[in-house]
Amino acid sequence: MSHAPIPNGADPLDLLGTDTLLTDEERLLRDTVRKFVADKVLPDVGEWFDAGTFPKEMAKEFGALGVLGMHLEGYGCAGTSATAYGLACTELEFGDSGARSFVSVQGSLAMFPIWAFGSEEQKQEWLPGMAAGDLIGCFGLTEPDSGSDPSSMRTTARQDASGDWILNGAKMWITNGSIADVAVVWARTDPDGPDRGAVRGFVVPTNSSGFSAPAIHRKVSLRASVTSELVLEDVRLPASAVLPGVSGMRGPLSCLNEARFGISFGSVGAARACYEAALAYAGERVQFDKPIAGFQLTQRKLVDMMVKVQRGTLLALHLGRAKDEGTLTTPMISFGKMDNVRMALEVAREARSVLGANGITTEYPVIRHMNNLESVYTYEGTNEIHTLILGQAITGLQAFS
């Protein structure tokens, strides 16, 4: 039995026509980042990955584009919608998770806490330079012995009689650490002090005495990104270095919510890159006298990937609209981060198989994305932690400890 012919004209890269859900302005913004990535990231990112570097000069390029802290208002930031920020993350991560990580860390993890919880002086001092990409920021929460349970952190901040703060401890896996001009560091205060041991955030210039940030090597994932350790040995800071607007774990967690939102979008970009590479390859690669795209098993893979990418796009857009309307909740963010990163990893692995042996080289983007996504799966709340957040949201029972 033969099937009636399927009308052609469907867009293989956007079968559902999700593009129609965007405004003209959002499309212009998206296309601008897409072109930027095509011009400035894609030609070199394979080499950055192979060499294990992310060129610091990219910061100024990102700054000129306006992508750093783009969804914040004032202080040299563009003040776009959250959805627009998400769309930019998608395009950046279409290039590489490392490029998106740089922008996430700068905008959501370093600029956001200063913008949301900083004093006017802190904002004036740091934000314009960070928005322009003249100054690079990093975010120090994770420690060697404190990952998924950040409230178990051991880094301390003690205030001496003069009012100065003295920081001691070590942070681990810190994106941009070695290239940063400023670190937002979270540390536990004196249990007997005025903050009663609450975690506070500190704006730490990286040229402070006692501060060092050795790079972490031998990574096989997120290689086009700088990952570092932060070592704090009696780092003395003035009283004005503390972020005055927040006390307790709400501080770092609200930054993470910002970045996780961006990852819900970003991961779709990585998935789309893998799907596009597999679709193109399958159309050209001939075995048994026909393009492998003509085999049923390959079509099943391609369709699976296409459906996943489109579903992930819809999910991310829904979260974007909710954030702009002010109705986005923490479990919704966990849904997006958990499901879209898992989706992207599945698509990457499937795409890898379609490319056969070519799929294992960095000549093609697929295995680079696949390896990168292992980091994305773990950072910003592991897949398991987001599962537990959702588990608690639907059962009312916490299963963390």
Next chain:
Amino acid sequence: MNVVVCVKQIPDPADPGALDPNTKTLKRDGKLILDESDSYGVEMALQLVDAAGGGEVTLVSMAPNGETAGLRTALAMGAAKAVLVSDDALQGSDALGTSKVLAKAIERAGQADLILTATESSDGYTGTVPEQIAELLSLPSVTFAKSITVDGSSVKVQRQTESGYDDVECPLPAVVSVTAGVVEPRYPSFKGIMAAKSKPVDQVGLGDLGVDAGSVGWAGAGQEIVEIATAEARAASTVVEDDGEAFQKIVDMLAELKIV
């Protein structure tokens, strides 16, 4: 210094274009975008205004259905404002009709020191509009600019030729067409994109410009498209088998095509 840039909004070249069998012209009812050819003129204008230390860039465009998407891109790059001519009576306008309308729109845009266009559009590419605008405005016309410098009341242009360039100079105001690819158009910055939505677009019809509807559109077209036909499929390419002398055959072929 005030620079007017003519920017054409065209159907996205990435989507397959289609001809309307009734009007025999390109269908322009879908979304239109900024013609990439014009992004060089916009960039050049922004650089000239920067170099002059003051003034602004004004865009002029003629397009159906009040289309502004392409204008917003150029406004996001840094242009200050735009005049958009949109009128049902413009359907069927040929290059001369288009030039008449653009000339009036340029006058409406205010006192301009310099008017820039591309050398030819990506969809129509008659490459005749710039010179016709200059004639209608009684201004000097310089074509194929690869670099432009303004010096007081005159403009110096390096005019691209087959073997290099000519240095030419003429008094301002003037109409100069800019060769594609001679500058790198900036990315619209996000601040620019956010600001673009509040920049003024002066949308006008033929009446506002004092253009007689009979002199443009189908009514005014001096040309008629009598027939459209599917282009011949590209002929099979020539395969040169290398018997040790293939290079000579290829060189001869290229010489015949006047490429070498």
